[in-house]
Amino acid sequence: MSPLSLISALTINADTEEFSFRLDLSRSESFPSHRFSCVDDKFHADIRYSTYQVPQNAAHLQLKLGDCLGFGATGTVYSAHISNSLSDLSPPVPQELIVKFARLNHCRSLAREAWIYNCLDENQRLTGTVVPRCYGFFTSKLTESGVDYTTSSSSELPFELPWSIYEFDRDPHRDDILHDDFDDEVVRPQTWNPGQTITKDSSPWNLWTPDPDDPLVAVLLLEKGGQRYTDFDDRDPLVREDVELVCEDLEFAGIAHNDFRMPNLIRAPLATSVCRRHKRVHKWNIIDFNQAWPLDLSVENFPRDTNAVLNSRYRSGYFYGWQ
Ligand SMILES: Nc1ncnc2c1ncn2[C@@H]1O[C@H](COP(=O)(O)OP(=O)(O)O)[C@@H](O)[C@H]1O
Numbered sequence: 001m002s003p004l005s006l007i008s009a010l011t012i013n014a015d016t017e018e019f020s021f022r023l024d025l026s027r028s029e030s031f032p033s034h035r036f037s038c039v040d041d042k043f044h045a046d047i048r049y050s051t052y053q054v055p056q057n058a059a060h061l062q063l064k065l066g067d068c069l070g071f072g073a074t075g076t077v078y079s080a081h082i083s084n085s086l087s088d089l090s091p092p093v094p095q096e097l098i099v100k101f102a103r104l105n106h107c108r109s110l111a112r113e114a115w116i117y118n119c120l121d122e123n124q125r126l127t128g129t130v131v132p133r134c135y136g137f138f139t140s141k142l143t144e145s146g147v148d149y150t151t152s153s154s155s156e157l158p159f160e161l162p163w164s165i166y167e168f169d170r171d172p173h174r175d176d177i178l179h180d181d182f183d184d185e186v187v188r189p190q191t192w193n194p195g196q197t198i199t200k201d202s203s204p205w206n207l208w209t210p211d212p213d214d215p216l217v218a219v220l221l222l223e224k225g226g227q228r229y230t231d232f233d234d235r236d237p238l239v240r241e242d243v244e245l246v247c248e249d250l251e252f253a254g255i256a257h258n259d260f261r262m263p264n265l266i267r268a269p270l271a272t273s274v275c276r277r278h279k280r281v282h283k284w285n286i287i288d289f290n291q292a293w294p295l296d297l298s299v300e301n302f303p304r305d306t307n308a309v310l311n312s313r314y315r316s317g318y319f320y321g322w323q
């Protein structure tokens with residue numbers, strides 16, 4: 001069974017020096033992407049790229065929030081320990097996970113990231129080998145949960161709250177525009193009738209904007225990996241070889257990451273499984289998929305045309321943060 005089917009509700013208890021809260025969240029639908037095609041360099045509305053089922057009446061996980069492990073423009077990431085007994089779940093859930101909180105204006109971006117994890121899990125079984133296992137995407141209305149939702153933030157840790165909006169956000173009142181949001185770049189089949197299927201066009205996330213009077217918190221629950229890639233790691237030929245192979249797995253899955261930089265490459269979780277393509281346990285994992293999009297390699301001219309789009313450009317200037 002997929003780790004994405006195990007949990008339908010989540011309670012996060014936090015009691016740290018910075019904040020104290022109890023937040024109840026439930027599983028939410030992720031945000032499908034249009035399919036990109038290198039044949040015409042456009043996005044395509046495609047019924048096969050749609051929402052995934054969220055489990056009902058599955059386990060209710062209780063978490064105790066731990067330390068902040070990192071942050072970026074979209075979210076803040078905390079370690080968390082499971083505090084209720086879930087010994088009967090299969091596959092077993094590790095005792096320690098990570099919670100990625102979307103900043104209040106970036107729930108839509110996190111919903112997209114969640115969809116990419118879903119896609120990698122369902123179609124390529126890559127979660128647990130080259131990306132961390134994902135245990136679901138959850139949301140909660142702060143007004144209904146009785147949690148304080150002050151949104152001020154500083155650029156330094158500790159943040160006032162895990163969902164605080166970034167002080168230097170380009171636009172604190174809206175989420176990022178995603179690559180497949182531009183309607184004139186989207187091709188729809190002549191007889192486009194998705195019916196009940198929820199694709200990018202009909203997803204409720206499509207029109208979502210942050211509401212300061214009724215804020216939504218969104219979190220992604222992932223397996224915990226290790227430290228980020230450093231300049232020291234970059235000098236090790238064995239590390240470089242392994243990362244090349246991890247990138248190859250993502251390329252063969254037809255996922256263009258679009259933000260492959262050092263902070264988005266971490267040491268693989270302890271329970272990483274053997275990669276079927278490379279017959280080894282990769283030591284590195286790729287994270288942070290909110291700018292990613294899928295390609296269908298069976299309709300592309302692979303590898304001639306797709307190389308530029310799928311290539312993660314490992315060790316490029318962008319990877320090192322120089323450009
Ligand atoms: N699964 C994970 N295990 C361990 N650390 C993580 C994990 N996910 C994220 N992190 C840490 O949190 C940081 C921010 O996470 P990321 O997903 O890149 O957020 P953002 O989208 O805001 O850039 C990462 O650079 C990394 O240090």
Ligand SMILES: [Mg+2]
Pocket residue numbers: 071072073263264288
């Ligand atoms: Mg990041």
